Amino acid sequence: MASLITTILIISSVFMGSSNSMGVDYYKETCPEAEPVISKIVHKGMINDKTVPAALLRMHFHDCFIRGCDGSVLLNSSGEEEAEKDGAPNISLHAFYVIDHAKEELERKCPGVVSCADILALAARDAVVLSGGPTWDVPKGRKDGRISKANDSLQLPFPTFNISQLHQSFSNRGLSLEDLVALSGGHTLGFSHCSSFQNRIHSFDSLNDVDPTMSPSFAGGLKRVCPVHNKVRSAGANMDSSPTVFDNAYYKLLLQGKSLFSSDQALLSTSKTKGLVGKYAASQQHFFEAFAKSMIKMSSISGGGGATEVRLNCRVVN
Structure with a gap:
């Protein structure tokens, strides 16, 4: 420390x-x-x-x-x-x-x-x-x-953004891909409503109802909480397995197909960003150092x- x-x-x-x-x-x-x-x-x-x-x-x-x-x-x-x-x-x-x-x-x-x-x-x-x-x-x-x-x-930046859209949004503000991956780790805290990830669990595309990159069991749990015609405005899911603790669980779950947003999953779509996800999943200290640096910058x-x-x-x- x-x-x-x-x-x-x-x-x-x-x-x-x-x-x-x-x-x-x-x-x-x-x-x-x-x-x-x-x-x-x-x-x-x-x-x-x-x-x-x-x-x-x-x-x-x-x-x-x-x-x-x-x-x-x-x-x-x-x-x-x-x-x-x-x-x-x-x-x-x-x-x-x-x-x-x-x-x-x-x-x-x-x-x-x-x-x-x-x-x-x-x-x-x-x-x-x-x-x-x-x-x-x-x-x-x-x-x-x-x-x-x-x-x-x-x-x-919207939770539905792909990596190109995320990169542009961050670079417009002087932030790099490294900053993008580190700051995304802020998703280790909190809760998301169904509307932010509904696109991944219902009618994802012409071939799949659910985003195929998601863990089937994880997606199944989300579908039960967030049905197609969800009427519970407060319904949703925790951002990771320890939503009140700032840790690197977000990255570990992301590698297991257990992230909520398309923008989270997008971090695995390039070799550079995927490598950083793996680095932070393996070392909480590396994540903490990168997050602090990027927060100062942002x-x-x-x-x-x-x-x-x-x-x-x-x-x-x-």
Whole structure:
């Protein structure tokens, strides 16, 4: 573990050397209690709701993939303008209250200093750590954006994407195939509704009702939970066999034909990505190191010129 943390610290410092606007010590003088406060709030949320870690990690990913990591996913819809969180891919996002609670406490301790985007990035890291995953130094200094549009959420990678579509989506954001495979490991946490994998278990193609790459017994279990005319909106399946523990079980199950999404299975469709899946399935430490490195990279996607403020309330612009 010591060597893992050392590696991550080196990666962090090297990456941050290329940025003038962000740094791991950004709040050292202005709000030194920022990270302990956020960690405490995330832990409290986890105690009350075991789905919080997966929710926060997914929320951060969905934030960064639209306008960069600018906290725009946290904004509420206003008037006739629907915000990102009300876009179809984001309807199931939850645990926004965790970010709200952290923001409220930080506003009491150091008003107007810590951005909502930074709170979300730190909360996602803490969610991983508190679930048994790796830690990393989060670069801080993001500003909050003022624009949030529901239609923009359609830019997110879909669970039905093939490897070409995934590669393009990630490369458009400066992320590599290595980042794609490592970040997909975030699927080790959480739960998915039937709609996200229905395409693999019913009328898959003209020759197969079920995706032939799936384990028959695994597919059979999913079909029982998610029948063709499923009327239970909450129905679905856990993302892997230990959905509240951050580990490498996702990759092990993927190699056994027990992944949920087409986008998961797509990772086995090229020799490079399949090799990385095998590497992470064989070594949890290698996965943790790669995940930490890729999270630093993803969480540093710039919010652009539209991210200019530190919101006083994460749900509304100043």
